Amino acid sequence: MSSFFLISETQPWKDLKAHVEDIKKTHLRDLLTDDKRCQSMLIEFDDILLDYSRQQATPETIQRLLKLAEAASLKENINRMYSGEHINSTENRSVLHVALRASRDAVIQSDGKNVVPEVWKVLDKIQEFSERVRNGSWVGATGKALKDVVAIGIGGSFLGPLFVHTALQTDPEAIESARGRQLRFLANVDPIDVARNITGLNPETTLVVVVSKTFTTAETMLNARTLREWISSALGPSAVAKHMVAVSTNLTLVEKFGIDPNNAFAFWDWVGGRYSVCSAVGVLPLSLQYGFSVIEKFLNGASSIDQHFYSQPFESNIPVLLGLLSIWNVSFLGYPARAILPYSQALEKLAPHIQQVSMESNGKGVSIDGVPLPFEAGEIDFGEPGTNGQHSFYQLIHQGRVIPCDFIGVVKSQQPVFLKGEVVSNHDELMSNFFAQPDALAYGKTADQLQKENVSPHLIPHKTFSGNRPSLSLLLPSLKAYNIGQLLAIYEHRIAVEGFIWGINSFDQWGVELGKSLATQVRKQLNASRTKGEPVQGFNFSTTTMLNRYLQASSDIPADLPTALPKI
Numbered sequence: 001m002s003s004f005f006l007i008s009e010t011q012p013w014k015d016l017k018a019h020v021e022d023i024k025k026t027h028l029r030d031l032l033t034d035d036k037r038c039q040s041m042l043i044e045f046d047d048i049l050l051d052y053s054r055q056q057a058t059p060e061t062i063q064r065l066l067k068l069a070e071a072a073s074l075k076e077n078i079n080r081m082y083s084g085e086h087i088n089s090t091e092n093r094s095v096l097h098v099a100l101r102a103s104r105d106a107v108i109q110s111d112g113k114n115v116v117p118e119v120w121k122v123l124d125k126i127q128e129f130s131e132r133v134r135n136g137s138w139v140g141a142t143g144k145a146l147k148d149v150v151a152i153g154i155g156g157s158f159l160g161p162l163f164v165h166t167a168l169q170t171d172p173e174a175i176e177s178a179r180g181r182q183l184r185f186l187a188n189v190d191p192i193d194v195a196r197n198i199t200g201l202n203p204e205t206t207l208v209v210v211v212s213k214t215f216t217t218a219e220t221m222l223n224a225r226t227l228r229e230w231i232s233s234a235l236g237p238s239a240v241a242k243h244m245v246a247v248s249t250n251l252t253l254v255e256k257f258g259i260d261p262n263n264a265f266a267f268w269d270w271v272g273g274r275y276s277v278c279s280a281v282g283v284l285p286l287s288l289q290y291g292f293s294v295i296e297k298f299l300n301g302a303s304s305i306d307q308h309f310y311s312q313p314f315e316s317n318i319p320v321l322l323g324l325l326s327i328w329n330v331s332f333l334g335y336p337a338r339a340i341l342p343y344s345q346a347l348e349k350l351a352p353h354i355q356q357v358s359m360e361s362n363g364k365g366v367s368i369d370g371v372p373l374p375f376e377a378g379e380i381d382f383g384e385p386g387t388n389g390q391h392s393f394y395q396l397i398h399q400g401r402v403i404p405c406d407f408i409g410v411v412k413s414q415q416p417v418f419l420k421g422e423v424v425s426n427h428d429e430l431m432s433n434f435f436a437q438p439d440a441l442a443y444g445k446t447a448d449q450l451q452k453e454n455v456s457p458h459l460i461p462h463k464t465f466s467g468n469r470p471s472l473s474l475l476l477p478s479l480k481a482y483n484i485g486q487l488l489a490i491y492e493h494r495i496a497v498e499g500f501i502w503g504i505n506s507f508d509q510w511g512v513e514l515g516k517s518l519a520t521q522v523r524k525q526l527n528a529s530r531t532k533g534e535p536v537q538g539f540n541f542s543t544t545t546m547l548n549r550y551l552q553a554s555s556d557i558p559a560d561l562p563t564a565l566p567k568i
Ligand SMILES: O=P(O)(O)OC[C@H]1O[C@](O)(CO)[C@@H](O)[C@@H]1O
Pocket: 154, 155, 156, 157, 211, 212, 213, 214, 215, 216, 217, 220, 273, 274, 360, 509, 512
């Protein structure tokens, strides 16, 4: 035993390793004949139904996973998170995104202080400000109402809000409250993203929200300076005060940038970037677009799952079970990826958001104590809405690699369509696929079945499906703001569970730093070469060659060009 705790050295981990062989002997097709087993794998909470009977698992597997949770002190870790302990030890911070959606009277402590009143102070400020903008009492520099919003931010300051916005865009209540308004997101430092986002917008009627936890992120700050230029070149520098606001933990830098601190919306160190959608990061732009009352419902949905996660026994705790099953798939069955497959176009940005939440949180190589992990942590997340994915990468999922799938379905469509004379409604058509795919993956199709169908012998190997491919299904009652909040929190907590079991710090992201600092070196070189003709130096042969090619091929662009903004 090493002096540091490693979950892989515990008896429950070894017992699960030993259990793999038993499970591999059993095909899902057989497991699915046991109704009692299947019944025990159905969990219902707050109108959400989880069915994990198509996992390569038996009740015995679940018992062993629960023992693993005990060995990893999962309950204690959840309690430590909710009680504001500095579980993000490498940054010496609490992890309290649950406080962002707690009710006004809740008490959640960080460093001996109840943070809930501060949270509500900012929420109240957002409500007040967004109402003034929406009802036209806050106007732009030329006296016009601000009907369009561009939110500038990247990573956690972008993906979560984009996910929620995309999901709400087709919800009838949200549509009604967003009438006449637009919300756009500028994330990439690529000037093409600037062009796309300002096209068709008038600075006179646009509000820019700069969203950055640190207010130092290179991409966001350059984009913020670009849109500041867009506003001031059209309306004069004083217009910035009326047309730019900020969301940040760093209010000093906000002020330095030229944004009135009264128009800054704070959040706190104890909110990780990728867990910040329920802070002003998401709540401000989304309230500007949809009104605070809609977004409050989204927060309530997340809060409902927070309470479930905190208090429900693990056997019927949705995020805990999902996290444990992921551990089973990744660390024991050896399936490193997970496909997120929502059968709802409104959820098209769920997978990109969860990609960051999961891969930035759990893509780690050392334990929380800094000990190299003797197993791989993290999982590779990707996904697309069904049925689009079916016509793209499902081939690999059915007959190539085994990729555990999350199927997410919705009972009531946001936008139902019924056509007279069609066998089913359009949503039923979509959902037919949602119900069919998990069984296709689980059962497969045998050579025997194909022979009985008189398939030519040479095609039988090509048409055979091995089956035994795990998935789980989550059925949501509808896709209102509340349900979107529930879904978000389920994934956030599931990912935390995985990190707690693997014994890693899911709340830091040192892996993004190296690339950032090398980019700084390149930026300096590009400037020195373009402005002073300095030769490329200090890079390896490959980078030097590429940089020289880039500089030579673009040498017709003078270094001291006047300010130019996109023209499309
Ligand atoms: O909100 P900020 O400070 O601009 O950071 C943006 C993103 O950059 C990262 O630090 C690294 O990609 C993310 O964790 C974060 O969400």
